[in-house]
Amino acid sequence: MKEKVACIIGAGIGGLAAALRLAAKGFDVTVFEKSTEPGGKLAQFGKDGYRFDMGPSLFTLPGLVEELFTLFGKNMQDYMQVIELPMTCNYFFPDGSNIRAWSDPDQFLDEVQNSGADRHAVEQYLEKQAFLYSNTADFFLFNSIHKPSTYVGEAGQKSLKALHKLDVFSSMHRRNQKTFGESNLVQLFDRYATYNGSDPYRAPATLNMIAHLEHNTGAWFPANGMYGIMSALMKLAHEVGVRFLFNTGVTGLVTSGRQVTGVRTGDCVYPASVVVNSTDITLFYRDILPNKSMYRKLMKRERSSSALIFYWGVKLQSDLDVHNILFSSDYKAEFKGLFKTKTFANDLTLYIFITKKVVPEDAPNGCENWFVMVNAPENVGQDWEEEVSRARKAVVAKIKSVLGVEIDNFIENERILTPEDIEQRTGSVNGSLYGHSSNSTLAAFLRHPNFSRKYRNLFFTGGSVHPGGGIPLCLASAKIVDEMIV
Template sequence: MRIGVIGAGIAGLATAARLASLGHEVSVYEANSYPGGKLSAFWLEGYRFDAGPSLFTMPQYVDDLFRAAGEDPHVHFRYNRLDVVCHYFWEDGTRLHAHSDKEAFAAEVEQQLGVPAERVGAVLADSAHKYGVTGRIFLEKSLHKWSTWADAKVLKAMLQIPGLDLFTSMNRVNERLAKHPKLVQLFNRFATYNGSNPYKAPGLLNIIPHFEHEQGAYYPIGGMHAITEAVYELALRKGAAFHFGAPVREILVENGRAAGLRVGEEELPFDRVVSNMDVFFTYKKLLPNARQPKRILRQQKSTSALIFYWGIKRSFPELGLHNILFSEDYEKEFALLEAGAVSDDPTVYINISSKADPADAPAGHENWFTMINVPYNSGQDWDALISRCRAQVLAKVSRMLGTDVEPLIACEDVLEPRTIESRTQSHLGALYGTSSNNRMAAFMRHPNFSSRIRGLYFCGGSAHPGGGIPLCLLSAKIVEELMAEEMAS
């Protein structure tokens, strides 16, 4: 079977690898000159930077991809578990190391915050319970097939929904279980993993801490871009063909079925089509004559990011691979994000991959991926906003580390909502497609298949089950299963 894949983001790569390993003739078309989409990397004056996602959890989904293709994952892709997931900083001088081991994490919280260790245990137990009931069912299966809802395990999970905080915010759940303001803030931040607001997102999203503190956080040897390289090379070995600098112009539809792709002026016939392109642009650019799923496309967008890539001319031993410098008023920060603005005191995330791989920076230097959450692009004066935010981030980091950081910047690059959209076709620069602020958001993501155009499938962060590397990999697996089900019927 001839299958055309639109986009070589991580979900498109995984889809290509899965389908090619089954013997299908797979061709992938990518507008950029490189694979990976957001999961790419670059060098700047002797410093290496992962351009996008910086946290690696649930490595079993990468391993599963290799095993599905009949290969040993550890021959081609290796990673190490982190002892400390994140270093947290507050303005009053409080610092906390979030150990991956939950007992060590709880002990650290008790020592630094004076919070009984059992409160951390309560939050993580709640997270594990929610994941156990819903995680594999709702993340690893299509929510848009009757066969999913007829499954006995799904029916059992549905009966437990009243106790899963679907109608309570993440913040309310954390206030109930963690109680201490700093610990509440720490657990609230997990809403940012899919671009949401913890004061609105349902408490069911409190499953996210389970990924870090039960299953662990990891660092791929070679950096995050090593994930892209490993999956791309796997797809090549299985026979997938890649065409870079080849933007798709249209999905060809004949008699209600996806029949091919228009690439440039050429019409290419395919038996099936998979879009890893943002769902919004798939419809607006590639299916202009098709009926638009307006209710889905109107969903609230996730937040975006403003990233400063800084080469820093010294090392900071108090910083680790992942670092969070919290704002003083977290609720105000998120309220402003929803209003399309940025707080004067944003929470700052700093990823320093040279902590794990010293070759990523010159000796004695560090490569800082310095990020704040910003709203998606709705017409803000980004040039002025970026200048203001840069000054505020530098002031905050310098204040909290007790060192003037700006003179230490050897080189700099910037990524912001406009360039995120232009480079990755993410509508309005939203990092995760739609937000999860609505309790029904999980059910409002686009299905992994089209109900109106036969033979058309969707993978990636704007489709089910959502954004982030693990979920994008799962979307590829769901597409493979749906396609096999269709061909068998």
């Protein structure tokens, strides 16, 4: 066997980033993917002249994608154009007011001021999040917090400077309420908890830092839609010789002492000097490297929320932006539904994402592609037909009451994605979007490490391990693994 042979399990963004990084290190890389195509949660589909991004819609830290091209001396712009959106999100509040969150920080502050809210409080808040991010991101996101060397190294030392401001014992909501009083800004900033599928009433206030990424570093979008990220990376991967085996699920690992020597797909064994798993970590310990106690331990931990999405081809031209939020009147009840009763609240917050606003070919002339998402509980065997029917009525009513549009009159075609579908499509336990939830102070430390304590050449990337879910964090996990493989 050649010395540097890497097998990557799963062709989602986490697996693909790991494949590219190892190829850049001179490994002979094969990616095993049980589905017919790459992408995992980052997928797309077309229907009757409409194109829809199926999963992720928000793109932060594009520099992490760019790094993958730079590794091979290539220019990302030759593979995908990334544009800066003038507005991060268009927010509609239950009291009938509207705040447009402009990407330009000063323009956003003007908007806040015009809405009657406290401009200075927002300015200070965002400065604080910028300070926290710049001092702690290296520690929490770009290094392994499961290695003692991180604590004594530069990243650990730097993060000490911000320790007193980290707010680990307050919840996001409590901190936001203290900062903004009764203003709509509380709901606006609480919403960032959903960027990793958490509950702002329980998640540590440290996570308020997520707002920094959109408000201080800009809102980005691939010029041909979110799937453009996957297409560009796949093109690069093919050019640099990464091999892909689709319809090829990994069924086990071959081990010898403290080494993994290969991966098994049914009757075939593929030798490997390094294995990187990028599938859901809980199922990995059930299906690929069976370990009952580990599996049970991971199953017990609370999962992140899931999503219910209506993909609607609509024959209308709206005044909406790319990203739009129609807030519910009882945010707390929604999160209680998501994490306690595992059902939908009566009044729902809607997220409407329309790529047609920047990608004209994504819908026919005079039409738009509406991706209407509500946060959903994980799949614990609910009657989804019943839940979807109830939620759909609430969604249609909300659109009518906030936008004044009888949307049912304009829908030309519809596809629905439930938590159960997400689980089946991507092998994510209970359809959770971001692995385990980040609702506790210790959640970051309890995530599975990027390495195996038992096997020296087994590593982990993707949204269910450190540092967490979402495209940037999956890319960060591959970066951490890259640095561990000498």
